[in-house]
Amino acid sequence: MFLTDYAKALNTTGAGLYGEPDCLHGLFAKQPAEYLAPGQALFFEGDEARHIFEVIEGTLRVFRIISDGRRVITGFLHAGDIVGVSLRNDYLYTAEAITTAKIRRLPRRQFEAAVASSDGLRQDVLARVCDEMAAAQDQMVLLASKSAEERICTFFQKYLRRALSEGSLQPVVELPMSRQDMADYLGLTIETVSRTITRLIGKGVLNVLDPTARHSIRIERPGMLAQLAGDDDDCIDMRRDLQAQGERRRH
Amino acid sequence: MFLTDYAKALNTTGAGLYGEPDCLHGLFAKQPAEYLAPGQALFFEGDEARHIFEVIEGTLRVFRIISDGRRVITGFLHAGDIVGVSLRNDYLYTAEAITTAKIRRLPRRQFEAAVASSDGLRQDVLARVCDEMAAAQDQMVLLASKSAEERICTFFQKYLRRALSEGSLQPVVELPMSRQDMADYLGLTIETVSRTITRLIGKGVLNVLDPTARHSIRIERPGMLAQLAGDDDDCIDMRRDLQAQGERRRH
DNA sequence: CGCTATTTTGAAAGGGCTCAAGAGTAGTGG
DNA sequence: CCACTACTCTTGAGCCCTTTCAAAATAGCG
Numbered sequence: 357m358f359l360t361d362y363a364k365a366l367n368t369t370g371a372g373l374y375g376e377p378d379c380l381h382g383l384f385a386k387q388p389a390e391y392l393a394p395g396q397a398l399f400f401e402g403d404e405a406r407h408i409f410e411v412i413e414g415t416l417r418v419f420r421i422i423s424d425g426r427r428v429i430t431g432f433l434h435a436g437d438i439v440g441v442s443l444r445n446d447y448l449y450t451a452e453a454i455t456t457a458k459i460r461r462l463p464r465r466q467f468e469a470a471v472a473s474s475d476g477l478r479q480d481v482l483a484r485v486c487d488e489m490a491a492a493q494d495q496m497v498l499l500a501s502k503s504a505e506e507r508i509c510t511f512f513q514k515y516l517r518r519a520l521s522e523g524s525l526q527p528v529v530e531l532p533m534s535r536q537d538m539a540d541y542l543g544l545t546i547e548t549v550s551r552t553i554t555r556l557i558g559k560g561v562l563n564v565l566d567p568t569a570r571h572s573i574r575i576e577r578p579g580m581l582a583q584l585a586g587d588d589d590d591c592i593d594m595r596r597d598l599q600a601q602g603e604r605r606r607h
Numbered sequence: 608m609f610l611t612d613y614a615k616a617l618n619t620t621g622a623g624l625y626g627e628p629d630c631l632h633g634l635f636a637k638q639p640a641e642y643l644a645p646g647q648a649l650f651f652e653g654d655e656a657r658h659i660f661e662v663i664e665g666t667l668r669v670f671r672i673i674s675d676g677r678r679v680i681t682g683f684l685h686a687g688d689i690v691g692v693s694l695r696n697d698y699l700y701t702a703e704a705i706t707t708a709k710i711r712r713l714p715r716r717q718f719e720a721a722v723a724s725s726d727g728l729r730q731d732v733l734a735r736v737c738d739e740m741a742a743a744q745d746q747m748v749l750l751a752s753k754s755a756e757e758r759i760c761t762f763f764q765k766y767l768r769r770a771l772s773e774g775s776l777q778p779v780v781e782l783p784m785s786r787q788d789m790a791d792y793l794g795l796t797i798e799t800v801s802r803t804i805t806r807l808i809g810k811g812v813l814n815v816l817d818p819t820a821r822h823s824i825r826i827e828r829p830g831m832l833a834q835l836a837g838d839d840d841d842c843i844d845m846r847r848d849l850q851a852q853g854e855r856r857r858h
Numbered sequence: 859c860g861c862t863a864t865t866t867t868g869a870a871a872g873g874g875c876t877c878a879a880g881a882g883t884a885g886t887g888g
Numbered sequence: 889c890c891a892c893t894a895c896t897c898t899t900g901a902g903c904c905c906t907t908t909c910a911a912a913a914t915a916g917c918g
Contacts, residue, residue, distance in 0.1 A: 420748060423839045428748045442740040449744065475723065485736055489693040492743035493700065497671060497679045499750035500794035504906070535865065543751035545907060550866055570865075570915080588674045755874070786897060799874060801898050821883095821897075 378476020380438055380484070383467070384410040387460040392416075392453035398439075401450045407461040408440040414457030415532040419540065420449045429541040431491065432533065434518075440464075442485050455532045499543045502586060507542040508552045509585040512562065516575050527575040528565065556584075629727020631689055631735070634718070635661040638711040643667075643704035649690075652701045658712040659691040665708030666783040670791065671700045680792040682742065683784065685769075691715075693736050706783045750794045753837060758793040759803045760836040763813065767826050778826040779816065807835075 389412060392398060398409060401420055416433040430449060433439055439451055471477045498507055515529040531538070539546045556562050561580050565572040575581055582588075640663060643649060649660060652671055667684040681700060684690055690702060722728045749758055766780040782789070790797045807813050812831050816823040826832055833839075 420744070422748060422752055423837060426752055428751045430744055430747050442737050444734065444737045448741055472726065472729070478723065483695065485740075486693050486695045488740065489736075489743065490699055492740065492747065493671070493681055496681050496743065496746055496750060497673060499747060500679045500791075501673055501677055540751075546865080547867085547908085548906060551906095554866075586674060796875060797897080798876085798899085802874095805898075 378474055378480070380477060380480045381410065381436070383470055383477065384460040384462055387462055389458050389460055392457040392459065394453055394455055396453050398451040398453065398457075398459065399447050401447055403447050405440055405443045405445060405447050406464055408438065408464060408467045409451075409462075410460045411435055411437045411439070412458040412460060414453060414455045416451050416453050416457055417533065417537055417541075418449050418451050427540045428543075429537060430495070432537075432541070438484055441481060442488060454534075454537065497587075504542075504544055504548050504552050505555070505584055506586040507544065508538075508549065508556065509561075509581050510587065511538065511542060512573065512575065513578075513581055513585045516578065516581070527578055529573050529575065531571045531573065533571075629725055629731065631728060631731045632661065632687070634721055634728065635711040635713055638713055640709050640711055643708040643710065645704055645706055647704050649702040649704065649708075649710065650698050652698055654698050656691055656694045656696060656698050657715055659689065659715060659718045660702075661711045661713075662686055662688045662690070663709040663711060665704060665706045667702050667704050667708055668784065668788055668792075669700050669702050678791045679794075680788060681746070683788075683792070689735055692718075692732060693739060705785075705788065748838075755793075755795055755799050755803050756806070756835055757837040758795065759789075759800065759807065760812075760832050761838065762789065762793060763824065763826065764832055764836045767829065767832070778829055780824050780826065782822045782824065784822075 392414070398416060399405075399407075411433050413435050416439075417429050418431045418433060418439070419427050419429040421427055432454075433451065440447070471481055498510055502510065512529060515531065516527060519529050520527070533541075535549050536546050538544075539549045542549065544552075553562075553564075557564065559580070561575070561577050561584065563574045563576055564570055565574050643665070649667060650656075650658075662684045664686050667690075668680050669682045669684060669690070670678050670680040672678055683705075684702065691698070722732055749761055753761065763780060766782065767778060770780055771778070784792075786800050787797050789795075790800045793800065795803075804813075804815075808815065810831070812826070812828050812835065814825045814827055815821055816825050
């Protein structure tokens, strides 16, 4: 069975035999698509991590349930994301569809065989793991030090950037997730999220397009949003100085 | 020059030629040791990530300075830890010695060549990256949802586990870092850290061994510490039920 | 149109933060 | 040996932001 799997991996992924692009997307391209209904889980925390998944369409939330029953969302998955790479035996979290989602899956062994046999795939995997770690770091900084307003603005700014980089001509972010999802992701309560957004509307920073569609938000003042997000990069200049000070102090 | 590096990598690491153990530690073993004084930086956030490091002795803090000048510590490094793997072009954070530290370094290219040529090394790298992601997840959960007391207890518990697994016969944790370091790591202020520890001493959970050495802490009631840390695992049973409920609710 | 789920809004309480001062601990040099 | 200084840590009081609890408003859906 092991050998069969391995052979299949070599056949379907080709390891370069078919001249496929050396990227992960190509690996999944030939797998059948699967669909998840909103609220349906892709896998559960604690389950044996048998597959790696690529998200083709839709959005998923990745979360853990803690002892008091609350939910902590550690990230969202969007089209193009791969989930399950940086895991060992078991899934560390549950992944659940927010919208209807289209995904493809690959058995772990098959995935690993393909990656082991291709430099290009290895680089792609490494790059994605690096991005994942960078995102985790940013989230730690956000949770450790930012106010509710800064968290919300950082969140919107991230989605605004995504929308613009995907060619959107208008500064409008479509948020598939609920206010509760945002709260669980940002380490806040739903009330604080709601209140903060109301306050941002009051300041003229953003606006809800249509009361009917509270998930579409137009950013009226992107510059102000960036400021309120509170990670101005003009502090980089200060860092060396601060650290130099620290060293001087210590000696 | 590229070829030289690559050849050197193959020579020194052997890719199995010399039968070295297929682990990362072996990769670094032949590099010269370097020493860092307390407070000295190993590298700075934003620097080009030219090397991978292994910590041989001592403790380092890994942190970022945010725009308002505060410091967010995202982790500590101890003997046996490798730093710099899950990075791309630049270091995302500064790494700085807390105690005198002994480290070894390997040029990035050399490291990558060695890893590319050895299945064993690849597995080791993957395992470490997985651990790093798991730790980041745990930290996000801690920062998003735990009270000051829970954070402190979680922190002590982690160090207690480490001490016991390293063969310590007494429930004593030696904390090389300052209260300020703990605060910046746990997303609290130094005052809150201090007050919380005082309160825990009052409850009889722990004790500071010697006023002279405030960094040595004896855990008087490990069980109570675990409870107060607030991540009882008896909630796993509930998770399925809760999630099943969620699905029922949605349909 | 009526029901349910989600979101918003309000008032009160609490936990951690800020500001400020005090205590304990090296390290230095007379 | 002790005064002096610098630094870390502790303790105290008041305040502010977020949470909690409660209810109203709005949206989604059969």
